[in-house]
Amino acid sequence: MTQLDEQVARRLTRFYMIALTVIAVLSISGLLFIKQTISNHYDDSRVVNVAGRQRMLSQRLTKLSLLRIQGLTTADSASFDSLLHSWSQSHIQFRNGRLNMEKVYTVRKSKSLDSMFTRIEPVFQSIYSGFARINNPQATQADKKTALQVILRDEFPYLQQMNAIVFQVDTESFERVRSLERIEWVLTFATLLTLLIEGLFIFRPVVNHTKNVIRRLARSEKALQMANSHMEIANHELEATNQHLAYSNQKLVDTQKELLRTTEEKYQLQLAEENVRSAALLEGQEEERRRFARELHDGIGQMLTGLKLHAEKLKSTSFADEKQKQRFAELCDLIADTIQTTRQVSYNLMPSTLSDFGLGSTLRLLAEQSTRSTGVQVIFSGPTDARRLNPAMEIGLYRIAQEALHNAVKYAEAQTIKIILQQSPQKLELAIEDDGKGFVMKTSQKDDKLLPSINGLQNMRTRTRLLNGEFSITSKPKKGTKVRVRVNLSDNPN
Numbered sequence: 001m002t003q004l005d006e007q008v009a010r011r012l013t014r015f016y017m018i019a020l021t022v023i024a025v026l027s028i029s030g031l032l033f034i035k036q037t038i039s040n041h042y043d044d045s046r047v048v049n050v051a052g053r054q055r056m057l058s059q060r061l062t063k064l065s066l067l068r069i070q071g072l073t074t075a076d077s078a079s080f081d082s083l084l085h086s087w088s089q090s091h092i093q094f095r096n097g098r099l100n101m102e103k104v105y106t107v108r109k110s111k112s113l114d115s116m117f118t119r120i121e122p123v124f125q126s127i128y129s130g131f132a133r134i135n136n137p138q139a140t141q142a143d144k145k146t147a148l149q150v151i152l153r154d155e156f157p158y159l160q161q162m163n164a165i166v167f168q169v170d171t172e173s174f175e176r177v178r179s180l181e182r183i184e185w186v187l188t189f190a191t192l193l194t195l196l197i198e199g200l201f202i203f204r205p206v207v208n209h210t211k212n213v214i215r216r217l218a219r220s221e222k223a224l225q226m227a228n229s230h231m232e233i234a235n236h237e238l239e240a241t242n243q244h245l246a247y248s249n250q251k252l253v254d255t256q257k258e259l260l261r262t263t264e265e266k267y268q269l270q271l272a273e274e275n276v277r278s279a280a281l282l283e284g285q286e287e288e289r290r291r292f293a294r295e296l297h298d299g300i301g302q303m304l305t306g307l308k309l310h311a312e313k314l315k316s317t318s319f320a321d322e323k324q325k326q327r328f329a330e331l332c333d334l335i336a337d338t339i340q341t342t343r344q345v346s347y348n349l350m351p352s353t354l355s356d357f358g359l360g361s362t363l364r365l366l367a368e369q370s371t372r373s374t375g376v377q378v379i380f381s382g383p384t385d386a387r388r389l390n391p392a393m394e395i396g397l398y399r400i401a402q403e404a405l406h407n408a409v410k411y412a413e414a415q416t417i418k419i420i421l422q423q424s425p426q427k428l429e430l431a432i433e434d435d436g437k438g439f440v441m442k443t444s445q446k447d448d449k450l451l452p453s454i455n456g457l458q459n460m461r462t463r464t465r466l467l468n469g470e471f472s473i474t475s476k477p478k479k480g481t482k483v484r485v486r487v488n489l490s491d492n493p494n
Contacts, residue, residue, distance in 0.1 A: 019198040026191045044173035046105050050090055051166045055159055057087040058127065062155055065134045069141075069148050084131050091124055112168055120161040126154045305339065351398070359394045360384035363401055363419055370417075374409050382421025389428075389489075396463045397430055397485065403456045404432035404483040412436025412481055423489075430485045438475040460485075 061083055067074050090099070095117050099105040109117070130147035133139050139147075312332070354362045360383050367380040388394075401419055408417050414436035422429045457473070460483070464471035469487035 015198075015202040019194060019202055022194045023191055026187050026194065029187060044108075044169060044176075046101065047094075047099065047107050047169055048166055048173075050099055050101075051094070051162060051169065054087065054090055054094070055162050057083055057090075058155065058158060058162075061087060061131050062151055065131060065148055065151060068134060069144055080135055084128075084135060088128060095121070107169075108172070110168075110172055113165065113172075116161060116165050116168060120158065120165070123154050123158045123161065127151050127158055130154075354394055354398055355391065358384070358386070358388050359397055360386055360421055360423075362394075362398055363421060366398075366402065366405065367419055370405060370409065376409055376414060376417060378405065378417045378419065380419045380421070382419070383423060386423045387425070393467055393487070396467050397428075397487075400460045400463055400483075400485055401430060401432060403460055407456055408432065408434040408436060408481065412438070414480070426488070426490055428487045428489055430487075432483045433480065434482075435480045438477050438479050438481050440477060441473075441475060 060078075061080070064074070064078075064080055064083070068080075093099045094107060097107045097109055099107060107113075127150070130151040133147040134144045134151075351362050351365070353365055363382065364380040364384055367378040370376065370378045389397075405417060405419065408414050412434045414434035416435050418431075418433045420429075420431040420433065422431075461471050464485050464487075467485075467487050469485055472484045473481065474484075475481035
C-alpha cells in the first residue's frame with residue numbers, strides 16, 4: 001500500500017508540477033511584457049510631451065526676441081536666459097537619447113529618428129545662435145535685427161521637423177504596443193494549448209491510474225480482512241504468552257533494581273574510601289609540612305641566627321684591607337637573606353598566623369607578601385576578626401587560596417588579583433579573581449591536560465570535597481579567571 005501511495009503521489013506531483021510550471025512561466029512572461037511595454041509607453045508619452053514643449057519654447061523665445069527688438073513690454077515674466085537654457089538642454093538630451101526629468105527617460109531612437117535629428121541639428125544651431133546674439137547685451141541693434149531675421153526664417157522649418165519627430169515617436173510607440181498585443185495573443189494561445197495538453201495527457205491518465213489503484217485497494221482490503229481473522233486467533237495465543245513474559249519482566253526489573261542498589265552502595269563505599277585516603281594523605285602532608293617548618297624554624301633557623309650573631313661580633317675586628325671588609329659585609333648580607341628565606345619557606349609550609357589569628361588575617365598577610373615578592377597587586381577583601389573555624393577547615397581553605405594565587409601569578413599574567421572572603425554563621429565563600437589572559441574551559445577528560453596546573457586544580461577540588469563544599473572555576477580568554485569555594489558551616493561544626 002505504501003508503494004502504491006508513493007507511486008501515485010510521485011506521478012501526480014511530477015505531471016502537475018510540469019504543467020503548472022509551464023503555465024506560470026507563460027503568465028509571468030506575459031505580465032513582464034505588459035509591464036515593460038507600459039513603462040516604455042509612459043516614457044514615450046513623456047518624450048512626446050517634452051518634444052511638444054520644445055516647439056512651445058521656440059515660439060516663446062521667438063516672441064520674446066521680437067518684443068525685445070521692438071522695445072515692447074510683455075506680461076511674460078519668464079527669464080530669457082532660463083528659457084533658452086531649458087530649450088537647449090532638452091534638445092541636447094533628445095539628441096543623446098536620455099531625458100533627465102524627475103527620473104531618466106530613454107528616447108528609443110530608430111534610424112528614422114536619428115536621421116530626423118541629424119536634419120534638424122543645423123536649423124537648431126542657427127536659431128540658437130540667433131537667440132544667443134539677441135540675449136547678448138554687447139550686440140548692436142543691427143546685429144540683433146539680423147539675428148531676428150535668421151530666427152524668423154528658420155523657425156517654420158524647425159517647427160515642421162519637430163512635428164515630424166513627434167509624429168514619428170508616437171508612431172513607433174504605437175507599433176510597440178501592437179507588437180505587445182501579438183505577443184500576448186501568442187502567450188494566451190500557448191497557455192490554452194498547455195491546459196489542453198494537461199487535460200489529455202496528464203489528467204485523463206492520472207484518473208485511469210487512480211481507478212486501477214482503487215480496484216487494487218479493494219482487493220487488498222478483502223485479503224486484509226481474512227488476514228485479520230487469522231491474526232485475531234493468533235493474538236489470543238500471544239496474550240497468554242505476554243502474561244508470562246510480563247511476570248518474567250517484573251522479576252528482571254526487580255533484579256536490575258537490586259543490582260543498581262548494590263552498585264550504588266559499592267560506589268558510595270569507594271567514594272568514602274577515596275575521601276578517607278585523600279584526607280589521610282592531605283593530613284599527612286600537612287603534618288609533614290608542619291614538622292618540616294618546625295625543623296626549619298627551630299633547627300636551621302636557630303643555627304643561622306647564631307651564625308649571624310657571631311658574624312656581627314666580628315664586625316668590630318679590624319681587617320687587613322678594604323676588600324676583606326667588603327667580603328665580610330657581603331657574607332653578613334648573605335646570612336641575613338638566608339635567614340629571611342628560611343623564615344619565608346617555613347611560613348609558607350605552615351603559617352603560624354593561621355593558628356594564632358585565623359583565616360582572614362592569614363589571607364591578608366598572604367596578599368601583602370605576594371605583592372612584595374611578585375610585583376603583582378594582590379588585594380584582600382574580607383573580615384579578619386570573624387568566628388574561628390576548625391583547624392582542618394582553615395588549613396584547607398588557606399591551601400586552596402595559596403594554590404589559586406600561585407596559578408594566577410604563574411600562568412595568568414595578571415595585573416591585579418583579588419582574594420575575597422565572605423563569612424556568615426551559616427556559610428563561607430572564598431573567591432580568587434584575576435584579570436589575566438584566562439583560558440577556554442574544557443569539559444571532556446581528554447582535554448583536562450590543556451588546563452594550567454591540573455594537579456593544583458585537582459588538589460583544590462579534593463580539599464573542597466573533603467570540606468563538603470562546592471568548587472567552581474570560570475574563565476574566558478582575555479576575561480580573567482575566577483576560582484570560588486562555598487562551604488556550608490552548619491555541616492562543619494567547630
